[in-house]
Amino acid sequence: MDFEFTPKVHDLRKRLLAFMDEHIYPNEEQHEREAKKAARDAEGGGSYTTLPMMQGLKDKARAAGLWNMFLPKSAHVPDGLTNLEYAPLCEIMGRRLWSTEVFNCSAPDTGNMEVFERYGTPEHQERWLKPLLAGEIRSSFAMTEPAVASSDATNIECNIRRDGDDYVINGRKWYITGAMNERCKVFILMGKTDPDNADRHRQQSMIVVPRDTPGVTVVRDMALMGVYDPPYGHPEVLFDNVRVPASSILLGEGRGFEIAQGRLGPGRIHHCMRMIGMAEAALELMCQRVVSRVAFHKPLAEQGVWRERIAKARMLIDQTRWMVLHTAWRMDTVGNKVAAKEIAMIKVLAPNNCVQVIDDAMQAFGAMGLSQDTLLVSFYAYARHLRVADGPDEVHRNAIAKHELANYRAPIPATVNAR
CATH class of the missing domain: 2.40.110.10 (Butyryl-CoA Dehydrogenase, subunit A, domain 2)
Known part of the structure; x- marks a missing residue:
């Protein structure tokens, strides 16, 4: 296993980080204003219209060559990224979930585009895949x-x-x-x-x-x-x-199940990649808070309980990242079907670990952590819902156990088969 970034990924990662600094983080307040207006309009019976700021950002992302980065390497996309190459890029976008649309890398479009690319007819690809790849429809x-x-x-x-x-x-x-x-x-x-x-x-x-x-x-x-x-x-x-x-x-x-397995494997790992970025953003907010907030005559950062939580958060995030990278490597080298156990494991591990990090960050902010004044509530809702979406924890744990127990099942003797 070699998780070193390829030269292509080094370049994309550098440009993506710069784009986030220049165009995504500075536009957070505008995004929030437009999202709130969209919510008011929707409550008043209006349509769910795309935020006005999005098209300009999409144009910039496309011009910067940061477009459709999720596309897997395949016969139709020979220059596409492997799962392992996409992981660090998806993590960066996950720091602000709304940014994925800017790069045409948001769910459920990514999974649907892969379905059309892998399983669609030329007619499907002409009518639906092309405008999806162009960001013209959803x-x-x-x-x-x-x-x-x-x-x-x-x-x-x-x-x-x-x-x-x-x-x-x-x-x-x-x-x-x-x-x-x-x-x-x-x-x-x-x-x-x-x-x-x-x-x-x-x-x-x-x-x-x-x-x-x-x-x-x-x-x-x-x-x-x-x-x-x-x-x-x-x-x-x-x-x-x-x-x-x-x-x-x-x-x-x-052939619905066959398509579902082809679609949901990448979809599940993309969610996990994004959650790592989200948890990193939550840890950053928590660290900023505990070094600046004073309680009982000293900063929270000097209190043992917060050092314990920060250490735990770092371990949970890194544990999740290495598991996701390993799963991506397995998907690339042996295929989604053989890597089913690893996909199931990260689908349980990532939401649970990231929910814990986000929950501790919310606790550091006290009442503010439950309010609209930080990103943490939206982070929590996204991470928590993924313990249900794309299959609940219980289903994936059951699948993991079946894979593990298969190594211990005794084969039926030939004499029994003969009967």
């Missing part, structure tokens, strides 16, 4: 359902029925990130085309659904820990007799 991934435990994706009930040259879709999804935004133009939806198939992992398919198709209804936005998220949103969406051409199916019927 997209959503419709998987989670309110009526079933979607942590077990075989439970999904959304029905995709073949009808002549079309498919007809009926179902209800929720927490569909980004679907409230006016620039969201397409869904990739997972549902069942063959609910009676004896193989429960061949019942599901993925299909492309244009946002403006008749029968697609955004029912309501869903709050995340009591807070809505304009201009993106995480709404509940109803698909009522939605009819799309048969060519909209991805790879063919029954």
Whole structure:
């Protein structure tokens, strides 16, 4: 294992850090003002419009060559980055989560672009991938359902029925990130085309659904820990007799799980990469606070409990970073399927470790740590929700245990098989 940055990454990292210093951090107040206005407009019944400042920043990022950095090396993208190369760049963007859109590296678009690139037809790539890569539109991934435990994706009930040259879709999804935004133009939806198939992992398919198709209804936005998220949103969406051409199916019927595993592996590690940057930002805020805040006649930094928490935070962050880098290396060298155990481990480890760091930083700020006057509450909400999103901790721990126990399962003797 060699985690040394390649020359390409050294260059991108240097330019990305400079861009953050010049264009992202100085624009935080403007971003906050525009986000608050977007929230007020949305509450008043207005649309979830893209923040005015975004296009100018996107133009600057594209001109600086800091665009679509998430793109994996593949047949279609021979100059793309490996997972290991992307990790330190994604971490930097994670220090301010809103910045990922500036570089066209935000979820769920990144995962959807990878789906179109890997599994889409030339028609899909022309109609959807090209404008997504150009940052002209946005997209959503419709998987989670309110009526079933979607942590077990075989439970999904959304029905995709073949009808002549079309498919007809009926179902209800929720927490569909980004679907409230006016620039969201397409869904990739997972549902069942063959609910009676004896193989429960061949019942599901993925299909492309244009946002403006008749029968697609955004029912309501869903709050995340009591807070809505304009201009993106995480709404509940109803698909009522939605009819799309048969060519909209991805790879063919029954291959939804195959696509999901190809999509969710990179998606999960990207979340973990971003959380490391977020935890670093939280630790920075905590250190600044404890050296400047006086209680009981001395700075907090001179009190043992805060030195203990800062030491713990550094260890938790570095532990997470090395685990993520190891997982990225495994994904690059043996593939996502073989690296499934490592992906599951970081998906549990990263949110839990980063939530602890952020929680301690909030404690250092006292009442202010619970207010809108720091970034910590939004950091906490993001990190905490990832203990559920893309599969809850319990599901990933179960998968890790299965991988571990497989080494101890005794093979069935040949004589038993013969019977």
